[in-house]
Amino acid sequence: MVEITDVVCSLCGCVCDDIVLEVENNQVTKIKRGACSVGKSKLLGHERIKSPMIRENGELKECSYDEAIKKAAEILYKSRRPLLYGWSSTVCEADSAGIELAEDIGGVVDNTATVCHGPSVLAIQDVGIPSCTLGEIKNRADLIIYWGANPAQAHANHMKRYSYVSKGYWTAEGKKGKKLVVVDVRKTMTSKMADVFIQVEQGKDYQVFSALRAILRGHEDVVPDKVAGVPKAQLLEVANMVKEAKFGITFFGMGVTQAGARHNNIVNAIQFTRAAHLHGKWSIMPMRGHYNVTGFNQVCTWQTGFPFSVDLSRGYAWYNPGETSSTDLLYREDCDAALIIASDPGAHFPGAALRHLAKIPVIQIDPYANPTTEFADVVIPAAISGIECEGGVYRMDNIPIRLRKILDTDYYVPDEEIVERIHAEVRALREKEGE
Amino acid sequence: MADGELLIRNGVVYDPINGVKGEKKDICIRDGKIVESVTNPKVIDAEGRVVMPGGVDIHSHIAGGKVNSGRLMRPEDGRKGLEAKTSVCRLQSGYSVPNTFATGYRYAKMGYTFVMEAAMPPLAARHTHEEMIDIPILDNAALPLIDNNWMTMEYVKSGDMDLLAAYVAWIIKATKGFGVKIVNPGGTEAWAWGKNCDLNDSVPYFDVTPAEIIKGLAEANEKFEMPHSIHVHTNMLGHPGNFEVTKDTYDLVKGVKPSKDRQVMHTTHTQFHSYGGTNWGDFESKADAIAGYINQNDHATIDIGSIILGDTTTMTADGPMEYSLYQITGRKWTNLDVELETGSGITPFLYSGKSPVNTIQWAIGQELALLVKDPWKIALTTDHPNAGPFIGYPIIISMLMSKKRRDESAEDMHKVIFDRAELPSIDREYDLNEIAIITRGMTAKALGLHEHGKGHLGVGADADVAIYDMSPEERDAGKIQKAFLNTKYTIKAGEIVVKDGEVVATPPGRTIFVTPECDQKLTDEMLVTLKDKFDKYYSVTFNNYPVQDAYLPNPYEIKAPMRG
Numbered sequence: 001m002v003e004i005t006d007v008v009c010s011l012c013g014c015v016c017d018d019i020v021l022e023v024e025n026n027q028v029t030k031i032k033r034g035a036c037s038v039g040k041s042k043l044l045g046h047e048r049i050k051s052p053m054i055r056e057n058g059e060l061k062e063c064s065y066d067e068a069i070k071k072a073a074e075i076l077y078k079s080r081r082p083l084l085y086g087w088s089s090t091v092c093e094a095d096s097a098g099i100e101l102a103e104d105i106g107g108v109v110d111n112t113a114t115v116c117h118g119p120s121v122l123a124i125q126d127v128g129i130p131s132c133t134l135g136e137i138k139n140r141a142d143l144i145i146y147w148g149a150n151p152a153q154a155h156a157n158h159m160k161r162y163s164y165v166s167k168g169y170w171t172a173e174g175k176k177g178k179k180l181v182v183v184d185v186r187k188t189m190t191s192k193m194a195d196v197f198i199q200v201e202q203g204k205d206y207q208v209f210s211a212l213r214a215i216l217r218g219h220e221d222v223v224p225d226k227v228a229g230v231p232k233a234q235l236l237e238v239a240n241m242v243k244e245a246k247f248g249i250t251f252f253g254m255g256v257t258q259a260g261a262r263h264n265n266i267v268n269a270i271q272f273t274r275a276a277h278l279h280g281k282w283s284i285m286p287m288r289g290h291y292n293v294t295g296f297n298q299v300c301t302w303q304t305g306f307p308f309s310v311d312l313s314r315g316y317a318w319y320n321p322g323e324t325s326s327t328d329l330l331y332r333e334d335c336d337a338a339l340i341i342a343s344d345p346g347a348h349f350p351g352a353a354l355r356h357l358a359k360i361p362v363i364q365i366d367p368y369a370n371p372t373t374e375f376a377d378v379v380i381p382a383a384i385s386g387i388e389c390e391g392g393v394y395r396m397d398n399i400p401i402r403l404r405k406i407l408d409t410d411y412y413v414p415d416e417e418i419v420e421r422i423h424a425e426v427r428a429l430r431e432k433e434g435e
Numbered sequence: 436m437a438d439g440e441l442l443i444r445n446g447v448v449y450d451p452i453n454g455v456k457g458e459k460k461d462i463c464i465r466d467g468k469i470v471e472s473v474t475n476p477k478v479i480d481a482e483g484r485v486v487m488p489g490g491v492d493i494h495s496h497i498a499g500g501k502v503n504s505g506r507l508m509r510p511e512d513g514r515k516g517l518e519a520k521t522s523v524c525r526l527q528s529g530y531s532v533p534n535t536f537a538t539g540y541r542y543a544k545m546g547y548t549f550v551m552e553a554a555m556p557p558l559a560a561r562h563t564h565e566e567m568i569d570i571p572i573l574d575n576a577a578l579p580l581i582d583n584n585w586m587t588m589e590y591v592k593s594g595d596m597d598l599l600a601a602y603v604a605w606i607i608k609a610t611k612g613f614g615v616k617i618v619n620p621g622g623t624e625a626w627a628w629g630k631n632c633d634l635n636d637s638v639p640y641f642d643v644t645p646a647e648i649i650k651g652l653a654e655a656n657e658k659f660e661m662p663h664s665i666h667v668h669t670n671m672l673g674h675p676g677n678f679e680v681t682k683d684t685y686d687l688v689k690g691v692k693p694s695k696d697r698q699v700m701h702t703t704h705t706q707f708h709s710y711g712g713t714n715w716g717d718f719e720s721k722a723d724a725i726a727g728y729i730n731q732n733d734h735a736t737i738d739i740g741s742i743i744l745g746d747t748t749t750m751t752a753d754g755p756m757e758y759s760l761y762q763i764t765g766r767k768w769t770n771l772d773v774e775l776e777t778g779s780g781i782t783p784f785l786y787s788g789k790s791p792v793n794t795i796q797w798a799i800g801q802e803l804a805l806l807v808k809d810p811w812k813i814a815l816t817t818d819h820p821n822a823g824p825f826i827g828y829p830i831i832i833s834m835l836m837s838k839k840r841r842d843e844s845a846e847d848m849h850k851v852i853f854d855r856a857e858l859p860s861i862d863r864e865y866d867l868n869e870i871a872i873i874t875r876g877m878t879a880k881a882l883g884l885h886e887h888g889k890g891h892l893g894v895g896a897d898a899d900v901a902i903y904d905m906s907p908e909e910r911d912a913g914k915i916q917k918a919f920l921n922t923k924y925t926i927k928a929g930e931i932v933v934k935d936g937e938v939v940a941t942p943p944g945r946t947i948f949v950t951p952e953c954d955q956k957l958t959d960e961m962l963v964t965l966k967d968k969f970d971k972y973y974s975v976t977f978n979n980y981p982v983q984d985a986y987l988p989n990p991y992e993i994k995a996p997m998r999g
């Protein structure tokens with residue numbers, strides 16, 4: 001038995017890096033400290049894809065890595081408009097290899113942000129974003145707002161490590177010296193802990209942000225008695241808490257990005273933060289989901305200039321979300337093959353997009369089977385990043401952390417290597433054609 | 436590094452570190468280094484053309500969190516520089532915030548082969564290194580921000596200078612950094628509460644002053660044989676009347692003895708720190724006062740941070756300054772405060788020749804270059820992208836070399852240039868030897884890189900060479916600008932990477948990092964305090980913090996022994 005410390009969790013955007021666990025016979029046998037229940041489940045291991053597979057006559061048949069990689073390369077090589085989607089539950093090195101492949105074959109490269117915090121990115125491109133690292137919140141924040149987010153269930157360690165329950169330099173008493181406000185359309189496990197819970201009508205967050213902005217900028221007279229189901233008295237109460245806070249933070253989730261006014265919600269949330277900043281120090285941060293969804297956006301930005309939904313068919317980067325985002329391409333039946341890696345559009349894309357995805361050849365790279373496997377034509381199992389291989393990731397606050405390798409695998413291949421081997425096969429096919 | 440031999444024949448060579456001022460001379464190259472002679476070389480005919488060592492940029496923001504936040508925030512800037520991939524090059528994007536590939540190609544086309552990333556937040560150091568891996572061709576290094584750091588401020592307050600040195604050594608090693616960067620010391624920590632600090636203000640909760648931080652870090656730096664001095668962005672950047680703060684900052688370290696034959700302080704983008712007046716209405720140039728100080732003293736060097744007119748993306752660890760700028764323009768604004776260490780802000784800005792303030796700023800950068808008499812004390816920068824993108828360097832070179840061009844340009848600027856700036860009355864014109872000094876000789880020396888093969892063409896130096904398609908007699912400013920934008924040849928480590936203004940090869944660059952060698956006993960004592968900081972206040976663990984070797988695929992280490 002070996003005890004390993006400082007293990008980094010490759011599950012959600014919290015990227016907890018203080019996990020202590022025990023390994024025996026190349027298996028994680030015990031999580032001693034640090035991981036939440038969901039993280040534990042991943043670290044302890046569960047059912048995964050056992051072998052590469054190619055679909056023949058409707059059935060997935062097991063094959064070798066070489067065969068699957070060759071088949072994947074043939075699909076991409078033949079494709080006139082390939083989509084390379086996912087990239088959020090893998091490491092930056094794999095993302096980098098994927099962007100290089102997409103550039104070479106003239107594909108569209110996109111990550112899960114497109115159906116998640118993509119609207120947040122569009123808002124940042126509109127107005128910027130005042131933010132900070134999670135440690136700043138741990139050490140300084142005396143008012144925390146979770147808006148359209150339920151960390152108690154979705155980011156289970158978030159409050160303990162970084163925000164409401166954590167202890168830091170000016171927050172030595174933990175939650176005793178802090179206030180928590182939760183805004184959501186329904187009661188949640190998080191809202192039960194809140195000092196103030198604002199229940200907003202579905203899809204009307206925009207109005208509530210506007211009302212708070214108005215109050216913070218000294219125009220409470222224009223706010224009606226009720227805004228999106230929220231009494232004015234409660235808005236005044238929260239605005240007062242904001243005014244009195246020395247260091248405040250708004251964390252927002254997909255309850256805001258994917259509802260009602262979408263990216264305009266986030267523009268308004270950021271403008272609310274700026275209004276709050278007139279009274280104290282205020283920041284705002286998206287609650288990113290996958291452990292490296294932020295990292296793909298980083299790599300794609302420094303390599304292509306743009307964070308997601310990048311069409312490389314012209315040889316240069318063409319970024320036009322709405323046209324070049326995965327779901328829009330699929331709605332228009334505009335792509336003729338797809339490589340899906342480290343994500344599950346089968347579970348998360350809208351039906352109309354999935355209908356086209358199910359029709360075209362799909363390559364899936366993932367450690368685990370998921371609904372996307374049901375229609376994938378080539379399935380390539382990957383080593384689990386953060387368990388069987390190392391690599392760089394970016395936490396939700398854009399802090400880069402390196403995943404550690406804690407178990408050996410003599411069979412599974414890391415994402416990066418799979419993508420590079422597919423790329424090498426594509427080049428070989430091209431050379432052969434050229435002869 | 437290229438195998439084999441190369442002979443650059445009959446070029447007119449400017450190699451100021453070796454005292455070569457425009458001599459017709461052959462340059463011999465073997466296995467990536469300059470050598471005495473070659474036997475069977477590939478020959479490049481440089482007959483009548485200007486030959487210089489590869490350019491060395493002392494201060495530029497090319498990689499890391501805030502550069503990428505700038506790219507992400509500004510797709511409109513990305514679209515300005517779109518170029519398709521070629522058989523040699525990856526795709527390119529961006530103007531003021533180019534993608535990593537374009538950064539390497541465009542610098543190489545200007546004849547540059549080394550660039551210093553000027554601000555690396557330690558906690559996000561991996562990010563800076565990851566981007567530097569993706570910048571082709573250029574050798575690089577990065578300066579970690581160590582001044583708004585809680586460890587630093589606590590040791591400065593307690594006066595434990597040896598422990599401060601131990602911490603400085605540790606963090607430079609942990610981040611695979613190059614030296615000590617200081618940006619608005621104390622002010623960025625104050626900004627975590629929405630405030631700012633002047634040079635002698637007390638930093639909230641820490642009970643130290645920016646002046647004490649600067650002096651303490653200068654002393655800590657000189658406890659090691661560091662190649663570079665402290666590298667300082669002084670307090671009150673961009674404020675009218677700040678030239679007094681700048682001069683006071685120089686005075687702070689006057690008595691500090693350098694551990695090597697160099698300055699004890701390099702202050703950067705000095706244009707932003709040479710302002711007179713009391714508000715934007717009576718704003719005026721004080722470049723003469725700053726240049727006067729530099730002329731009279733030998734302990735400080737500066738780079739100019741000259742303005743390039745047009746739209747750019749400003750970014751700095753000086754969080755409060757970016758907030759002030761955003762309040763003036765009302766444009767987009769991004770901020771990222773970093774726990775226990777530093778912060779950053781980003782906002783776009785348009786420098787317009789119609790604006791009186793921008794006109795005076797534009798004049799100041801050039802005035803500094805023209806009024807500082809000894810070019811070994813001054814470097815050409817635009818604080819890329821803050822005063823303008825690096826691809827504007829050739830414009831500044833042509834201005835410095837041509838009084839005629841400056842006069843013509845002044846006619847197009849706001850008339851305030853004739854009342855509140857000195858530029859129109861300055862006759863000095865740079866010659867090519869002086870240009871070579873402020874773009875490679877001085878910068879290599881100030882960084883201590885001349886001892887590691889950079890910035891000169893002596894035997895044993897790196898075979899980094901720029902051949903400009905111009906005659907040394909050229910006086911036409913337009914032709915000078917064109918020649919400095921796209922070289923005839925750029926050679927990096929003996930390999931031709933640019934030919935006739937096109938990138939023809941993209942070898943990876945090396946990352947140069949410094950290892951200050953601190954006494955183990957001191958280090959152990961310091962680590963007790965540091966580990967407590969990690970246990971209680973950081974959001975990552977002590978063991979996950981240092982930059983792993985995987986982030987430096989092509990490392991070059993400089994050891995800095997501790998002085999006895």
